[in-house]
Ligand SMILES: Nc1c(NC[C@H](O)[C@H](O)[C@H](O)CO)[nH]c(=O)[nH]c1=O
């Protein structure tokens with residue numbers, strides 16, 4: 001049996017983090033977790049991390065696509081926080097966001113980690129942005145690092 005898997009060290013690789021600013025009090029914690037993970041676990045130098053800031057999660061697919069098309073990066077981490085409100089708007093924003101990001105990864109054959117919270121409450125968002133449910137930004141960064149290394153073996 002052959003098993004292909006990899007670790008997280010990715011020294012010298014270039015990572016773009018595309019950050020949706022909406023709900024910034026949450027998203028900044030996701031960004032902090034992602035950067036810390038890339039540097040501490042992935043051994044990625046600060047100069048090899050690029051942060052791109054955009055308005056909201058709905059804009060993530062277009063921005064991620066443009067970053068992927070630049071061919072400058074070995075992986076992308078997409079961060080945002082979509083928090084359900086009182087209308088169906090949540091479904092449309094989160095649905096288009098995840099669909100669009102997944103399409104970019106397939107189109108450009110590039111690791112695009114999904115670090116966008118889609119939650120029902122601010123409390124759920126806080127739990128997933130560095131408190132009792134971990135930091136989904138850091139988890140997305142871990143995924144990006146591992147995928148860089150696994151794809152290199154395929
Ligand atoms: N409600 C949330 C949004 N809404 C804004 C959209 O993402 C978009 O920026 C706007 O519709 C203009 O095109 N965005 C989030 O990231 N999170 C939300 O909870």
Ligand SMILES: CC(=O)[C@@H](O)COP(=O)(O)O
Pocket residue numbers: 082083084085086087088089090091093
């Ligand atoms: C995810 C959203 O767009 C949401 O925060 C907007 O809130 P509302 O549905 O009350 O307009």
